[in-house]
C-alpha cells in the first residue's frame with residue numbers, strides 16, 4: 001500500500017548534488033528525512049539533512065554474532081544493513097495510545113490524534129521495504145486498522161537503495177525479497193560509486209513529481225543494464241541461503257523435535273533477535289499514572305516472545321522453557337506466518353544472526369529441523 | 374502529490390475504549406463478582422454468545438473478559454469476573470455509578486444456530502460458566518428448536534458456585550438437565566463430588582446429534598473431550614473456548630498466539646479439531 005499508483009518505472013541519473021537537492025526538496029515538503037548515518041560504531045538510521053550525513057566510505061562486516069564497522073569502502077551506501085530498520089519509526093518501540101483523565105463524571109479518554117510525522121526514508125534496503133509491506137498486513141488489514149501506524153505509513157516517502165553487495169548473514173535471495181526491489185517504493189537508487197552517480201528508478205507519481213522538479217536527465221539504457229548486473233552480482237554474494245521449498249509444511253511437524261532443546265542450551269532468551277527483526281511486531285501495554293493520580297497514560301511498547309510475561313496467564317507462564325520460546329519465534333517467522341498472512345515473516349535480512357550474542361543462525365536451525373523431518 | 378490522510382473519516386482507533394457506567398457491581402462468591410454496565414453514549418453493545426470485551430480500570434490496566442449476559446438484552450452489558458490480580462481487583466473496586474473503559478466485542482461465537490435440531494450439552498468448569506451463559510440463554514429462548522439440553526457444571530467448593538438462583542430455576546425446568554458437582558464438599562452439600570467430566574456419562578443425549586460447548590481450565594476441557602468422544606460424540610461437534618494472554622484483542626500484540634491461531638480473532642471459541650494437535654503439545 002503505497003500512496004499513489006505505481007507507474008511503469010522510468011530511469012534517470014542522479015548526481016550527488018542532485019541527491020542533496022532531493023533531500024532538501026523533501027525537507028521543504030515537510031518530510032523528516034531519515035537515512036543511514038555512522039552512529040555508535042555501527043550504521044544506524046537517524047535524521048539526515050544532506051549527503052554529508054550519509055556514511056560515505058563506510059561499510060560493515062557482519063557474521064553470526066559479530067558486527068564490525070570498516071572505513072575502507074567507496075560510496076554512500078556501501079554498508080550492508082543498519083542495526084535497526086524502518087520499524088523503529090513506523091512501529092516505534094514506545095507509542096502513546098491515549099490518556100485517561102479524571103473528571104467530575106468519573107474519567108474520560110483523550111485519544112491521541114494519529115501521529116503526524118511525515119518520514120522520508122532514504123536508502124531503505126529492498127528487504128526492509130518488504131518488511132514494511134509485511135507489517136502492513138498486520139496493522140492495516142480490515143476490520144482492525146492501527147491508526148498511528150496507518151498515518152505514519154501513508155505519509156512515508158520511501159527511497160530504496162538497491163543492494164549491489166551482500167553480506168555474510170544475508171539471505172534475501174532465498175526469501176525472494178532482494179537484492180533488488182521491483183516496486184513498492186517511491187524512488188530507488190542504484191549507486192555507481194566510482195562515478196559518484198546513481199541510477200534513479202521512479203516508482204510512483206509523487207516520486208516522479210519530486211524528481212521532475214530537480215530535472216534529472218534520463219538514464220541511458222546501458223546504465224540500467226549495468227545496475228541490473230550489479231544487483232545480480234549481489235545475488236551471487238549471499239553469505240547464507242535457506243531452502244524454502246516445502247519449508248512451512250516441514251517445520252509445521254517439527255514441534256516435538258529434539259533440536260529445540262539443543263538450541264535452548266545456547267540461546268540466552270535475551271530477545272535481541274526479536275528487537276532487530278524488521279517484521280517482529282509483538283507489543284505489550286504499559287499504564288502510567290501522574291503524581292496526582294488524575295491522569296493515566298496508556299503506552300504500547302515492543303515486546304518479545306522470549307519474555308515470560310508474554311505468555312503469562314493466571315496460574316502460570318505458558319512458554320516456560322527457552323526451547324518453547326525459540327520454537328515460537330522460529331516457527332512464527334518461517335511457518336505459522338504463512339497461515340496467518342499468506343507469506344513468510346522473514347525477509348532474510350540476517351539481523352537476527354548478526355545480533356545474536358551467541359551467533360544462533362536461523363538458516364542453520366531451519367535446515368537442521370527440516371533434515372530431522 | 375501528497376498522500377491523502379483523511380483523519381476525520383478514519384474509524385476510531387481499535388485500541389481506544391468506549392466509556393461504560395457501572396449500574397451494579399455485586400459479589401457472586403468470595404472471589405467472583407458481576408458487573409452490569411451501560412454505555413455512556415447509549416449505543417448498546419451487540420454481541421454473540423462466547424464473545425469477549427477488553428475492560429479497562431482507570432490507571433490499572435485492561436483485561437479480556439467474556440460477556441456473560443443475555444444477547445437479546447444488549448442494553449446492559451454483563452461480565453462475571455474472578456478476582457485474581459491487580460486489574461480484576463481494580464474492576465471490583467469500581468462502585469455503582471463509576472466508569473469503566475470497554476472495547477469490543479471480539480472473537481468467535483458459540484455455535485448456537487448450528488446446534489438447532491440437536492441435543493446440546495454445556496460443560497463448564499469454574500468461571501467457565503460465565504462465557505457459556507449467553508449461549509444457554511439463547512438456547513432457552515428458542516427452546517423448542519433444540520433436542521435435549523444439559524448443563525454440567527463443576528465448582529471448587531459449594532461456596533464457589535456461581536449463579537445459584539439461576540441454577541435453581543434451570544434445575545426446576547422439566548426441559549433441561551442441570552448437574553452441579555464440586556471438587557471439595559462442605560457441610561450441608563448433598564450434590565455430586567468429583568470432576569465435572571464424570572457427569573458426562575450420566576447425562577442423556579444422542580451422541581450422533583449433539584453439539585457440546587465446553588469452557589473451563591485447559592485440562593478439564595481435554596478430559597471433557599475424551600469423555601464426550603468416548604460416548605460417541607464426534608470431535609467436529611465439540612467446541613471449546615481457549616484463553617491466552619491478551620493485550621490488544623485485535624491481532625496487533627501477538628500475545629495470544631497458539632501456533633497459527635490468534636486466539637483473539639480466530640477464537641476464543643474453536644471447533645475442537647482446529648486446536649486439537651497444538652493443545653496436545655506442551656508450551657505452545
Ligand SMILES: Cc1cc2nc3c(=O)[nH]c(=O)nc-3n(C[C@H](O)[C@H](O)[C@H](O)COP(=O)(O)OP(=O)(O)OC[C@H]3O[C@@H](n4cnc5c(N)ncnc54)[C@H](O)[C@@H]3O)c2cc1C
Nearest residue numbers: 313314436437438439454455458459460461616617618619
Ligand atoms: C477470551 C478470554 C475471556 C476471559 N473471560 C473471563 C471471564 O469471563 N471472567 C474472568 O474472571 N476471567 C476471564 N478471563 C481471564 C482474565 O482475563 C484474567 O483473569 C485477567 O486478565 C487477570 O488479570 P489481573 O491483572 O487481574 O491478574 P494477573 O494474573 O496479575 O494478570 C496480569 C496480566 O496477565 C494477563 N493475564 C493473566 N491471566 C490471564 C488469563 N487467564 N487470560 C488472559 N490474560 C491473562 C493479563 O494481561 C493481565 O493483565 C478471560 C480471558 C480470556 C483470554
Ligand code: SF4
Nearest residue numbers: 277346347349350352
Ligand atoms: S527473522 Fe532474522 S533474517 Fe528474517 S527478517 Fe527477522 S531478523 Fe531478518
Ligand code: SF4
Nearest residue numbers: 267268270271273356
Ligand atoms: S536466538 Fe540469540 S538473539 Fe534471539 S533470544 Fe536467543 S540468544 Fe537472544
Ligand code: FES
Nearest residue numbers: 622624626627637
Ligand atoms: S490479543 Fe493481541 S494479537 Fe491477540
